Amino acid sequence: MTYPKRWLGIGLITMLIIGSGAWLYVRTLSPQSDMPSGGAIELPSTQGDFSLTQLDDDQLALVSFGYTYCPDVCPMTLSVKRQALAELSPSQRQKVVPVMVTVDPERDTLERLEQYLAFFDEGLIGARGNAAELEDVMSRYGVVSRRVEAPDSAIEYTIDHSSALYLVDRDGDILQRVLYSSTPQALSAALMDELGG
16 A cells, blocks of 8 residues: 655654654653753843852852743743742742843843843843853753744744753752743742752
């Protein structure tokens, strides 16, 4: 029995999509995957030049990677951040510096980041850099991204990207990596664990 070439093509594309999804999971989402090295984050931000070294010894950064045109994962991640931070006591909240590093520096200016993040929490810091700076930070934090053209859409393109959150100290050591979730429980537990709550 022969199959039309179209069905073979569809089957091949399906296999590629499944394969790339499996690769992304193993590479960035699997709890068994190696912890990224982390390290310094020094980028222009919505609150001036940002550096992890600005943190006090008892503070930690809550770092995520995303972009303002993201249709789903990023707004959910920022909502989860807001909910988890709201559960902290005032003294605990002072010890957490929430940061989102954009994966879309082409569109995400500091002004746009500031306006967008204010919808979720006035205390959120947005950071951006040039392509080389972002590639360096993303590689050290195990963040994978891929531009997907959307020619029939007003936003022109989206960016597929990994979506873990990181609790990081002033030396750039990753204390905990929290996998993406639509609820704040895992992040809240990680924060309480690090803050001694």
